[in-house]
Every structure is written in C-alpha cells, then in structure tokens.
Amino acid sequence: MSTLELREVSKHYATSVETVTAVDRVSLSVSSGEFVALYGPSGSGKTTLLMLAAGLTPPDDGSVLFDGQNVGALSERDSALYRRRDVGFVFQSFHLMPHTSALDNATIKLTGSGYTLREARTQALPWLERVGLAARSEHTPEQLSMGERQRVAIARALVSDPRLLLADEPTGNLDSKRSQEILGLMRDVCHERSIPGVLVTHDLEATRFVDRVYTLRDGQLIDGMDSELAATSS
Secondary structure: OOOEEEEEEEEEEEOOOOEEEEEEEEEEEEOOOOEEEEEOOOOOOHHHHHHHHOOOOOOOEEEEEEOOEEHHHOOHHHHHHHHHHHEEEEOOOOOOOOOOOHHHHHOHHHHOOOOOHHHHHHHHHHHHHHOOOHHHOOOOHHHOOHHHHHHHHHHHHHOOOOOEEEEEOOOOOOOHHHHHHHHHHHHHHHHHHOOOEEEEEOOHHHHHHOOEEEEEEOOEEEEEEEHHHHHOOO
16 A cells, blocks of 8 residues: 655745745645546646656655655655656656667666566566557657657556556647547556556546546645546636
C-alpha cells in the first residue's frame, strides 16, 4: 500500500523583477489505487506540483512524502533512485532518444536497473501492444507521429511496474479516441496494481477518467470534487 502526501507545500521562483509563488501551501493525499487529477489553466501550479511529487525539485516549505519517506529531503543520488525505482513519469515533451526504436525507448528504465536488453524488450513489448504500437515497435521517433511518440512515453513510464504514476498532460498530442483509451489504461493500472496516480490536465473531459479532481488556481488548491461533478461543470 503506497500513499503520496503533500503537506503545506510551497514553491517559489525568483525572476529578474519579482518572486513568483508557483505553489502556495498545498496539502493533498493520494491513496493506493486512487487516480486523481490536478485540473486548472496554464500557470496554475499543476506541473510544479507534479515535479515536487517526483522529487525533481524540492519544496521551499512543507514536505512531500511517499510511503512516509520525505522525498524533498533526499540526496541527489537517492532522489534519482526514487524516480527510477518507484515513479512512472509521463512527460508532456516525451524525452525520447531520437535514433532509437520505440521498443528500446520503452526499455530505458529497465536496462538502467540491471535488466539485459533481451529481458527488457520482453517486458516492454506487451506495454507497446497495450498502447497500440506493437506494429511500430522498431520505428524511431522520427518515423512516428506526435501521438505515437506520446504513447511510447506512456509505455516507458509503465514498463518498470512503478509504485507511483505521474502524468503531465499525457493526451495533449492524441486524438479523442486514443486519449480515452490512454486515460482508461492509466486509471486501470492504478486500480489493478493499487498504486496512487496523479494526472495534470487543463482538459475538463479528461477528468471523467479519474476518481477525484483537485482544482488549482494561482498556485492554490481551491476545490476538490468528484470526477463526475467536474465533468459536468464548466
């Protein structure tokens, strides 16, 4: 059983003219098997919260806990280990290796964790099948559409059997049908494997696929609502 917990978390960024508060005293908890959305417009603090949860940046105030471990206080080495071992992160900008096949892109976390390439490929191929890319597994990113590249990134996040799933606008480059399939897949993974999952989105339609919606505005958590209510309010 895994739980992600943010306690009174704040994050500030200094610019040449002012200090911007990206996240302002946010507290929330995501339990095992729960898939939640951070919903709000661009600049509301959603992605910063995701980066805090992933240990990619430490909070200036408050604490980020995963299974009771203070993620924000980890050393650089332990933070990298946490992301490799525990976190499946779907980046909005893919971060795929350009001259490497879709299948080998999906294996990167596994080969970095001691798997042989053959073992990693065997484990990754079923995930490419689940995102509809088995027939294009040997294609490089340059040979794939933007939506196909995003699906490779999603397979890569799931292939290592993560204990926490984080997704930053994962359907931004997908058509409506494929978006629904991918959101349903991520929800099912959280439910079936009993892991917490967090989806960042500004698409109200995407909130239909989560268990709970947290609304952010100007870095503050202003509302929490059931996903059905969020999907009918705009």
